[in-house]
Amino acid sequence: MHILLVEDDPLVASGLCAGLALHDFTVDHFSNAKAARSAMFALHSDAVILDLGLPDEDGMSLLREWRARGIHTPVLILTARDAIPDRVAGLHAGADDYLPKPFDLDELVARLKALMRRAAGQAQSVIEHGPLRFDTVTRETYWFDKPVNLPRRELALLEKLLFSRGAILSAGQIKDSLYGFQTDIESNALNVHIHNLRRRLCPEIIQTVRGVGYRLGKLNHAEHGQ
Amino acid sequence: MSLQRRMLLILGMSFSLLWLLAAFWMQRDLEQHLQDTLDQRLAASARMVGGLITQFPSDTWPALDATTLSASSTSGVACQIRDSQGSILLQTHKELPAEMGHAGIGFHNHLIDGQPWRIYTREENGLFISTADRLIERETLQRSIFLAAALPFIIALLGSLLTLWLGIQRGLRPLSRLKTALSHRNPASATPVDIGPTPEELAPVIRTLNTLLKHTGEILGREKRFTSDAAHELRTPLTAIKTHLQVARRIGPEKSDIYLCQAETALARLQKTLEQLLMLARVESSEDWPKSAPVSLRYLSDIAIADHSSSARLRTDISQHSILLPLPPELISIALRNLIDNALQHTDGTVTISITIEADSLHCNITDEGDHLSDEDMKRITLRFWRKPNSSGSGLGLAIVEAIVHRSGGRLSLNRESSGGLRAELILPIST
Structure with missing residues (x-):
């Protein structure tokens, strides 16, 4: 899943990038509001971590602008200003969560996952899809109750598909989620991951919608019995 | 009654x-x-x-x-x-x-x-x-x-x-309105008291009260901002330290070096901010500082530029005098050092330090060839925790200088040079 990190302090940002990468998030970091604004339009992020004290503009006005433009990406505000009125103002401005600094990395990750689950309309931490069972917290995947070890990118691809709940995803959306702004991607990398995932689970797991993109395929429990 | x-x-x-x-x-x-x-x-x-x-x-x-x-x-x-x-x-x-x-x-x-x-x-x-x-x-x-x-x-x-009863009641109505207004207000609120039409006798009372409330409100606002800014300045490096340490622990000892290094950098920043805050608190407190013994201007400048003594970018013009300062020379040097550090940080060119004596005051001029400060920057330059974006300072340096200058009864003026640099002039009263 792709995280857009907007944080002006380079030390905090580098720590966050490393910490989130440990949890297999794809993170792109921007240190001012201007860059974050363009990134928001260029990328399909799954969540935003927003610091309020940005050098060029208040993070709150950036958030209001996004919400006014109908951008519903979950936003978690991360700030050192923890007065209750600050928190309330942040939530009123359209933030989905508020975490004061300093925070615990595990808590941040748990909150991010909860935000993404909520955005996907998923209340439980375990998603079941036909014979597939996916734990959103531990990212353990079971296929017919047997654990499957998926490589990082394929796991991310599966996660993205499961969170989109059958909606059609463009190749660009999936790529952003897997790679972010990373540019040195081979052109057929996504196809390779899709192919591998189909091979490991079953071909119907990903349904290609010609000319549009991909979506999570409908699975029948009995058909794939092994 | x-x-x-x-x-x-x-x-x-x-x-x-x-x-x-x-x-x-x-x-x-x-x-x-x-x-x-x-x-x-x-x-x-x-x-x-x-x-x-x-x-x-x-x-x-x-x-x-x-x-x-x-x-x-x-x-x-x-x-x-x-x-x-x-x-x-x-x-x-x-x-x-x-x-x-x-x-x-x-x-x-x-x-x-x-x-x-x-x-x-x-x-x-x-x-x-x-x-x-x-x-x-x-x-x-x-x-x-x-x-x-x-x-x-x-x-x-x-x-x-x-008639007497009615007249008194009517005549004293502004007073009872004031009483109601005061008893119903939030003691912490700084909003002005408004009781509608005010008789001549009460007008100065209301005016004074509202001026006082406004003043208190401003002080409270400044306090609040300072607390909020201080929290921000302390929590940010703390967050960096915590996050890097957590990553370092998770990633294992063989790859953790870079994160530990980052944590140390953040720790150094935290330490600097804390020291500056404590220095500010000490200077602003009512602590009694001993009057100094006669001290040479050379000694004063030597402590001030101790960290940069080898820098080729410093040009000094210091007269040979011994003076009596209103505060310990170490404290005055801190003010000078902060100004010099600022100057060096904001310029790649030369920083000129001149310390001279004119009449019964000490004139310290620190001029840099730094980047242009905008009008907006000039307005905020002495605000606590304000710093130019991407600057590594704590934003407390000038606040400390101001506090020291205030304690010593001198004054600080910051002016833009026509060349674009900043000229800081510190004038302190002395007795030779």
Whole structure:
């Protein structure tokens, strides 16, 4: 899943990038509001971590602008200003969560996952899809109750598909989620991951919608019995 | 006791007392006049009767029976005419005794049948004419006159007390509005007090109160901002340390070096901010600093540039003097060092330091060839925690300089040079 990190302090940002990468998030970091604004339009992020004290503009006005433009990406505000009125103002401005600094990395990750689950309309931490069972917290995947070890990118691809709940995803959306702004991607990398995932689970797991993109395929429990 | 109640009590009591005194006085006067008037009525009646009887021949009287002329005895003026022997010739009230004459000529009070009478007797051609009225009647008359006079009097008194009460209440309404406004407000609030139309006497009070509230509000706002900024400045490096340490632990010892390094960098920043904050608190506290012994300007500048002594970018112009400073030289050096650090940080060019003595003050000029500061920057430059974006400073350096300058009774001015750099001028009072 792709995280857009907007944080002006380079030390905090580098720590966050490393910490989130440990949890297999794809993170792109921007240190001012201007860059974050363009990134928001260029990328399909799954969540935003927003610091309020940005050098060029208040993070709150950036958030209001996004919400006014109908951008519903979950936003978690991360700030050192923890007065209750600050928190309330942040939530009123359209933030989905508020975490004061300093925070615990595990808590941040748990909150991010909860935000993404909520955005996907998923209340439980375990998603079941036909014979597939996916734990959103531990990212353990079971296929017919047997654990499957998926490589990082394929796991991310599966996660993205499961969170989109059958909606059609463009190749660009999936790529952003897997790679972010990373540019040195081979052109057929996504196809390779899709192919591998189909091979490991079953071909119907990903349904290609010609000319549009991909979506999570409908699975029948009995058909794939092994 | 409330102001309203006190005014009401004082004015009400004085009012009532004055009215009562007036009433007492009037009653006494009235009584005297009434008695005089009634006496005059008796005398006039007697004179009239006297005038009438002189018209008759003197031998008319013995033929008359005294009771003949007796009229109803209930009320009014009674009249009795006697001859010189005391025999009653004529009388209006038949129960009147002959002793009426015993009282003698003129006005007298006399008991007749246990009732007090007022009697007037005069002599006319050998006849004695007595006119009399009952004192009870007089009292009854007097009472009804008093009653007639007292009723409007009492109504007027009550009316004036009521008017007084209403007037005081109305007059003091701005005060009671102020009381309500003050008792209903949040003590922590700094919003101005508004009680609508304000009388002249209260206007300065409200004005002063609102000025004070505004001032307090500003101080509170500054305090709050400072606390919030301080929290931000302390929490940010703390967050960096915590995150990097957590990553380092998770990633394992072989790859953790870079994260530990980052944590240390953040720790150094935290330490610097803390030290600056503590320095600021010390300078601003009421702590007594010893006066310094004479110190050379060279020594002063040496401590100030100790960290940068080898820098080729520093140009110094320091006169050879020894002076007495108002604060320990180490503290003055901190101010100088902060200014020099700022200058070096914001320029790649030369920083010129000149320390000279003019009259009885020490002039320190630190000029850099740094980047342009905008008008907006100049406004915020001494704000606590303000720093140019991407600067590594704590944003407290100039605040510390200002605090030191304030303690020493000197002044600091920051001006943009035409070349674009900043010139900081520190002027401190000294005794050579």
